[in-house]
Amino acid sequence: MERTRTPRGRRTGRHSRSVRTAAVAMAGALALGGWAATATASETGGSAGNLITNPGFEQGLSGWSCSGGTGAVTGDPVRSGTSALVATPSGHDHARCEQRVSVQPDEEYELSTWVRGGYTFVGAAGSGMQETSTWTSGSGDWQQLKVGFRTGSGTTEVTVHLHGWYGSAAYHADDVALTGPGGEGGGPTEPPEAPPSVPGGLTVGTSTSTSVALSWDAVSDAERYHVYVDGSRTVSTSATSATVSGLEPQTAYSFRVRSENAAGESARSAPVTATTRPRPGGGGGGVPRHALTGYWHNFDNGSALMKLREVQDEYDIIAVAFADATARPGEIEFNLDPVLGYGSEQEFIQDIAAKQSEGKSVIISVGGEVGNVIVNDAASAQRFATSTLALMDEYGFDGVDIDLEHGINARYLTEAMEAIHAAAGDSLVYTMAPQTIDMQHTGSEYFKLALGTKDFLTVVNMQYYNSGSMMGCDNKVYSAGSVDFLTALACIQLESGLDASQVGIGVPASPRGAGSGYVSPETVTAALDCLTRGTRCGSFVPERTYPDLRGAMTWSVNWDRHAGDAWSRVVGPHVHGLP
Secondary structure, X not given: OOOOOOOOOXXXXXXXXXXXXXXXXXXXXXXXXXXOOOOOOOOOOOOOOOOOOOOOOOOOOOOOEEHHHOEEEEOOOOOOOOOEEEEOOOOOOOOOEEEEEEEOOOOEEEEEEEEEEOOEEEEEEOOOOOOEEEEEOOEEEEEEEEEEEEOOOOOOEEEEEEEOOOOOOOEEEEEEEEEOOEOOOOOEOOOOOOOOOOOOOOEEXXXXXXXXEEEOOOOOOOOEEEEEEOOEXXXXXXXXXXXXXXXXXXXXXXXXXXXXXXXXXXXXXXXXXXEOOOOOOOOOOOOOOOEEEEEEEOOOXXXXXXXXXXXXXXXXXXXXXXXXXXXXXXXXXXXXOHHHOOOOHHHHHHHHHXXXXXXXXEEEEEEEOOOOOOOOOHHHHHHHHHHHHHHHHXXXXXXXXXXXXXXXXXXXXXXXXXXXXXXXXXXOEEEEOOEHHHHOOOOOHHHHHHHHOOOOOOEEEEEOOOOOOEEOOOOOEEOOOOHHHHHHHHHHHHOOOOOHHHEEEEEEOOHHHOOOOOOOHHHHHHHHHHHHHOOOOOOOOOOOOOOOOOEEEEEOHHHHHHOOOHHHXXXXXXXXXXX
């Protein structure tokens, strides 16, 4: 968020960064190395110090395997030499090309490649280590992706992989490099002669109303695992744990796991059963069934300056933007901006109380474009919980909004939010405002946070702006600014573990509220009707309706006022009139 008046030509919205910088959130806590790898193809293998065979694809696809025949070699464009990889995703295949490489346990490695074209991911996975990757949302020219990782105590080989995104444009890759100590024999390993063993130790972990966490023992010669729910394959992963989402509340399920390598799949494991928990009511006892959320500026950015008491009556949840980070990781504070004209903090506190007396919820928002609050270990999680509760006590905030745009750690933010909920109780109003890329699949850190705190989460108001085209739940790509974009992306959350009462549509209140992605209020109401009633849909029509959908959010009440309250006057009554 730009908290001062912006000069002409700069974005004046809350989220001015491009989707590319969401890579930290998408990939989790990555240890990105500050190194410059050289990746020059040789005739027999990788370049000096490079463990990759055929890194520049000068020998075709030798050493590489690509899913479903999606990969090929091209002579134009190339970054160096005469060849490069081109791989074309489809609606059901993200064009994964991979190579298995011998490595040593407990060692540091650095992986890089040069890419151009559509969405491109690069990463590495191996038995006994955490899978790591990074990505770019697309480029018209070559750019380098790089990521560092450490092998586990038993890791002797890794699978280096490149892939695109379902239904997106073809990607190109060249000059792949993996540097670090070579394993026995160096270079890629020979493919296995037989499928791996059956996974053992399948165990049920935490269950929610729509998800079940599973874990199992590692299989030494396995490259990936497949989870089966009542006989149907549901999740594939290179890790030894997974969370199965999209389940029905209070329902018993049977789970099995298979392991797989290049020679094939194992038999299925012995089954385990688990019953999901009852459907939650959603956090925030005072929030209406269908609610309108709006962000209020604690700064001047050229929109309308207004005191909290002046916020339009249509808003049910008012998120005060933003808290400030202190020098201590995880800790936050709030500094009332003098530009707003408050005579004292007590006057501001009285405004909060007045809004609450009208039945509104007022919460403190953490993040925005420049709000880089780091919660990545137990100590910072505790500081975040303690300082948030202190602000709730001091100002009377009803809860907290998580709007972190510089990467989150789901494990420790979950710990922090559980501590806040334990202290505040079920009256806590807890919202989130992830970007579109953060909620594309349940493996992202934001999605894991939402599912991990689902039992007391009030609403996720995903930001449907500043993102360009994205994929919907039907594996088709939709352009921003359309009813289909709003409904098909909401469908991912609605069908991947969140209750409908925990899903809202977040949009700019005016064309100046964000760099891109503005839609008219009428487009928002059409999307709400499509999701809740099955009417006014575009080309995408959900397979079912979601009458419990929570509502809509906007950035911001100030931009709404700047545009003559045009957004809230249309969307507010419509939200409150939903079935």
